[in-house]
Amino acid sequence: MIKKVQLPLQTMNLLVGFMVWVIISALIPFMQEDIQIAPERISLLTAVPVILGSVLRIPLGYYANLIGARITFIVSFILLLLPVFYISEASSFTDLLIGGIFLGIGGAIFSVGVTSLPKYYEKEKHGLVNGIYSVGNVGTAVTTFAAPVIASQIGWSATVKLYLVLLLIFAVLNIFLGDRKEEKVKQPIISQIQGVYKNEKLWLFSLFYFITFGSFVAFTVYLPNFLVTHFGLESVDAGMRTAGFIVVATFIRPVGGWLGDRFSPQHLLVGVFSIYTFAAILLAFSPSIELYTIGTLAIAVSAGIGNGVIFKLVPMYFSKQAGIANGIVSMMGGLGGFFPPIILSTVFAITGHYAIGFMLLSQLALASLVLVFWMIFQGKLEIQTSVFNSTNQGIMVTKKDSTIVSVNPAFTRLTGYTEDEIIGETPSLLKSGEQDQSFYDHMWSVINEQGEWQGEIWNRRKNGELYLEWLTISEIRDDAGEVTHYVGTFSDITNHQEERREA
Incomplete structure (x- = not known):
């Protein structure tokens, strides 16, 4: 009352x-x-x-x-x-x-x-x-x-x-x-x-x-x-x-x-x-x-x-x-x-x-x-x-010249690289050597034609460990239609690959 x-x-x-x-x-x-x-x-x-x-x-x-x-x-x-x-x-x-x-x-x-x-x-x-x-x-x-x-x-x-x-x-x-x-x-x-x-x-x-x-x-x-x-x-x-x-x-x-x-x-x-x-x-x-x-x-x-x-x-x-x-x-x-x-x-x-x-x-x-x-x-x-910060997928944003300008916490968790360590670098720092140049040429050809590419790719963590990721790369364009940035989102699928092999 x-x-x-x-x-x-x-x-x-x-x-x-x-x-x-x-x-x-x-x-x-x-x-x-x-x-x-x-x-x-x-x-x-x-x-x-x-x-x-x-x-x-x-x-x-x-x-x-x-x-x-x-x-x-x-x-x-x-x-x-x-x-x-x-x-x-x-x-x-x-x-x-x-x-x-x-x-x-x-x-x-x-x-x-x-x-x-x-x-x-x-x-x-x-x-x-x-x-x-x-x-x-x-x-x-x-x-x-x-x-x-x-x-x-x-x-x-x-x-x-x-x-x-x-x-x-x-x-x-x-x-x-x-x-x-x-x-x-x-x-x-x-x-x-x-x-x-x-x-x-x-x-x-x-x-x-x-x-x-x-x-x-x-x-x-x-x-x-x-x-x-x-x-x-x-x-x-x-x-x-x-x-x-x-x-x-x-x-x-x-x-x-x-x-x-x-x-x-x-x-x-x-x-x-x-x-x-x-x-x-x-x-x-x-x-x-x-x-x-x-x-x-x-x-x-x-x-x-x-x-x-x-x-x-x-x-x-x-x-x-x-x-x-x-x-x-x-x-x-x-x-x-x-x-x-x-x-x-x-x-x-x-x-x-x-x-x-x-x-x-x-x-x-x-x-x-x-x-x-x-x-x-x-x-x-x-x-x-x-x-951006709460998603479980790793996110990396680069300039048109591939310089990394932003990453999210999941990126650090998946790769081992902190934001301070990776900003200003290029994605080549993550290369595993498992894909040849023709792979990357084809990937960028698809991005330039369709504005997006997705697929499996092997990369390397900071500690040297190789991992398989499912990667999507998308263009970001300004109002004039010019490409200004690229956004890459990825998740670790190494365990899924091993499960497929065992099956």
Whole structure:
């Protein structure tokens, strides 16, 4: 029973954490009535909670494996009580800045669920499960929409204090409903980091999440104030529109995870970053509110699908270091939400519009699209390499002039020559002397006419032992039809020859 509760419980945990994470950005218009905040400092104030919310994702992902999600969530909610109360009593910009830093704990708990929940489900459902869990992101929409409405009735300070009650309720719920018997992974954090940081896929996933989740966070904290100042909307109207963006991006995440379970995640990312590129270009031209809405909704859809797909990919490649890998990738996504608001406000201060900032987003998306294509190509190449290295047949690749350029492990096992010893040599090093020149002349005549030859041939191992092999030699041609290489594949059939003689 407890295991079945984990998905809804942890999803609600994430919702509460994200509700707390964006308190300041949602209530800034109300806070400005009591606290003097320079316009150029607003972006910093809304972006600062993202810092700790990003960096802490690595240790929280690690501890979710080490001590379990239950304890990690309980401690996180208790720690959040302090900055929330501090902010409710804030009287200066500095107070809000200090409290905002520690609100980041609310955003950091994201890595707890994506590390814990896959333990309860088979791999074929990891994309959907992480997608459902990520619906907890809608907590930012709840606060963005509800907090201004409540603050207009009871004031922003009392509104912030309501979150103290919510945090206490969920700390208690985790005490009683959290899984005390969750599978733990007790591996030192340094060894886990060493096991993943050299893998280029980790940094590709980090870049992709930096853009998809980073833009989600950035639009969440940037839209309310932007819609008020740029389009002249009322604070509540701006909050509702921002909430709509968040809801679309959030509820499309399970769809992204579900699609990732059923189709190629890499091919889905091609579509995601194609949409990103065109949508960001549209926003760069400072369109009307209608076209701006279309552009932001396109970003919301592609961000949601991208987020779901990426956390389908992470456990596929880092199952043994899921906590650290999830923490690093989600940290980069969180940091992706820190820089855009600052960049956009700086660009606006210099140029008077946001075009350059959005064009930068389009270029990052385009670069990511190219990298996805590269990753797809590398994946196919890795499969070919795996086949090359794992086959039991010896394989030798030569240039047109017969210089050996590549051999596989089976070649070394069958001939005794290592790769270092044979590269740069020619196949004549293996000659046994059992075949005369006419044999080789006929063999090459067939290759030149038909593009391939196969048959029995005696060769000599490094230790001098003769062996009979079944050899196939094939041409490799370029797009112009010119021969560039030859591939020889062979297997040892000496024992079969002896069996035929005895028979």
